[in-house]
Amino acid sequence: MENLTETTDHRHRRIILFPLPYQGHLNPMLQLANILYSKGFSITILHTNFNAPKTSNYPHFTFKSVLDNAPQDERYTNIASQGLGSFDRIFLLNQYGADELREELEILLRDGQVSCLITDALWHFTQSVADSLNLPRLVLRTSSLFCFLLYASIPLFDDRGYFELSDNRVPELEEEVVEFPMLKVKDILKMGFKSKNDTVGECISSMVKQTKASSGIIWNSIKELEEPELEMMLHDFPVPSFLIPFPKHLTASSSSLLDQDRTFFPWLDLQPPNSVLYVSFGSVIQVEEKDFLEIAHGLVDSKQAFIWVVRPGFIKGSDWLEPLPDGFVGEMGRIVKWVPQQEVLAHNAIGAFWTHSGWNSTFESVCEGVPMICSPFWGDQPLNARYISEVTKVGVCLENGWEREAIASAIKRVMMDQEIRERAKVLKQKLDVSLIKGGSTYESLDSLAAYISSFPVMHR
Ligand code: UDP
Numbered sequence: 001m002e003n004l005t006e007t008t009d010h011r012h013r014r015i016i017l018f019p020l021p022y023q024g025h026l027n028p029m030l031q032l033a034n035i036l037y038s039k040g041f042s043i044t045i046l047h048t049n050f051n052a053p054k055t056s057n058y059p060h061f062t063f064k065s066v067l068d069n070a071p072q073d074e075r076y077t078n079i080a081s082q083g084l085g086s087f088d089r090i091f092l093l094n095q096y097g098a099d100e101l102r103e104e105l106e107i108l109l110r111d112g113q114v115s116c117l118i119t120d121a122l123w124h125f126t127q128s129v130a131d132s133l134n135l136p137r138l139v140l141r142t143s144s145l146f147c148f149l150l151y152a153s154i155p156l157f158d159d160r161g162y163f164e165l166s167d168n169r170v171p172e173l174e175e176e177v178v179e180f181p182m183l184k185v186k187d188i189l190k191m192g193f194k195s196k197n198d199t200v201g202e203c204i205s206s207m208v209k210q211t212k213a214s215s216g217i218i219w220n221s222i223k224e225l226e227e228p229e230l231e232m233m234l235h236d237f238p239v240p241s242f243l244i245p246f247p248k249h250l251t252a253s254s255s256s257l258l259d260q261d262r263t264f265f266p267w268l269d270l271q272p273p274n275s276v277l278y279v280s281f282g283s284v285i286q287v288e289e290k291d292f293l294e295i296a297h298g299l300v301d302s303k304q305a306f307i308w309v310v311r312p313g314f315i316k317g318s319d320w321l322e323p324l325p326d327g328f329v330g331e332m333g334r335i336v337k338w339v340p341q342q343e344v345l346a347h348n349a350i351g352a353f354w355t356h357s358g359w360n361s362t363f364e365s366v367c368e369g370v371p372m373i374c375s376p377f378w379g380d381q382p383l384n385a386r387y388i389s390e391v392t393k394v395g396v397c398l399e400n401g402w403e404r405e406a407i408a409s410a411i412k413r414v415m416m417d418q419e420i421r422e423r424a425k426v427l428k429q430k431l432d433v434s435l436i437k438g439g440s441t442y443e444s445l446d447s448l449a450a451y452i453s454s455f456p457v458m459h460r
Helices: 023-038 084-096 098-111 126-132 145-152 154-159 185-190 199-212 227-236 265-269 289-302 341-346 359-368 381-391 404-416 418-434 440-454
Strands: 014-018 042-047 062-065 114-120 137-141 180-184 216-219 241-243 276-280 305-309 333-336 350-355 372-374 395-397
Touching: 014 023, 014 098, 023 042, 023 114, 023 137, 023 359, 023 440, 042 098, 084 199, 098 114, 098 126, 114 126, 114 440, 126 137, 126 199, 137 199, 145 154, 145 180, 145 199, 145 227, 145 381, 154 199, 180 185, 180 381, 185 381, 216 440, 227 241, 241 440, 276 289, 276 341, 289 305, 289 404, 341 350, 341 359, 350 359, 350 404, 359 372, 359 381, 359 418, 372 381, 372 404, 381 395, 395 404, 418 440
Parallel strands: 014 042, 014 114, 042 062, 114 137, 137 216, 216 241, 276 305, 276 350, 305 333, 350 372, 372 395
Antiparallel strands: none
16 A cells, blocks of 8 residues: 655645545545545545544544434434435435535635535535535545446436336347447346436436536546546546545545454464455345345355355344354354455455445455455446456456355356456556556546645635
């Protein structure tokens, strides 16, 4: 990881950052905040009380809770705290948050020398608030450029009738998407939209529109991985784009919402290089009990050593591991509730990562040169999985349901595949080189700092 040297030239300039309150969004935003701090900026983080970051891990930042400070606000009391239902919060806060955010920003602008606001792209309501205060807003898009281009194409896919196709229209579902030939029509359907006008469709289309209206886009990615997509972005969205591989600068440990287990590291240290499969399906996904049991059988039948993150709540209807018979895993594997993922991926005993293909997990794996088995669920995951298996070819897709024989055979295949391992290593090396002076990451970070410094300092 790069040694972030601190410069104090801009310390009088404050950047206000506003992450979406989910693990996969908090991690990159707080990594970005630390990177910008190391470039000399002062940092204020706005956050909701729901999934608030651990402020004590960031004594160098100022924190302010916004938008859900009234505990009995009936608009939010019935929202689920786990799983997909909890995303209703995002739709509601985008709808109702503008006035309160404007008041908070006015206070911050009175207090300090603010350069700009950086929000998660999904906080689309913040663009009009920033405009009303003449405050430049940059967005952090926590997914890939490829995925963003797909999201921007949803009206096109809707007009083509993709979202009306059902499972019995198999020939059409297997067709290539003309503009994105690495994808099949069924991948578009797996994203989870019913139309461009359903709640999710409207949120995504507002996100795309307000990203286009922003002063710039920051990506947790790298030119060497997504060069054609960067060219398309610059053509279709003529605002500056900055590509920075956050995991190459810092781990996301300090923004973890769950306690991290470290007790398995002495066991991991004893395992031979590339011999252990790391398994995790991220912070939100939940599975049915029968699928969980197929996964467990597939892992044991593969006869490969493994570390498996089973979050409390991962199995629908269970607190934790109740469906698994005692002693089922034996000595070959470790099941844990949550781990410092980047540290695990960086361990030389790890041979592959079986992932749900969330973008952070995918990119952390790319940054550490670890091959992947991709089992996507919804959202951007099917797109990331296809990109990894068809474009970069540093992983394989394991899809079409959970079935122990298919799982065990995919695991054995990827753990032994030297070509995939070599490609993953070469890609990692390219990322490493990009950090050096003159490399794409180095330049992108420098131009982001210079760009922010070029904004007039806002003070009311
Ligand atoms: N993560 C972690 N410990 C774990 C599992 C996951 O710290 O045991 C982190 C992981 O490093 C990543 C994030 O949680 O930064 C998950 O984000 P991702 O985009 O992969 O998936 P999501 O949780 O948003 O579906």
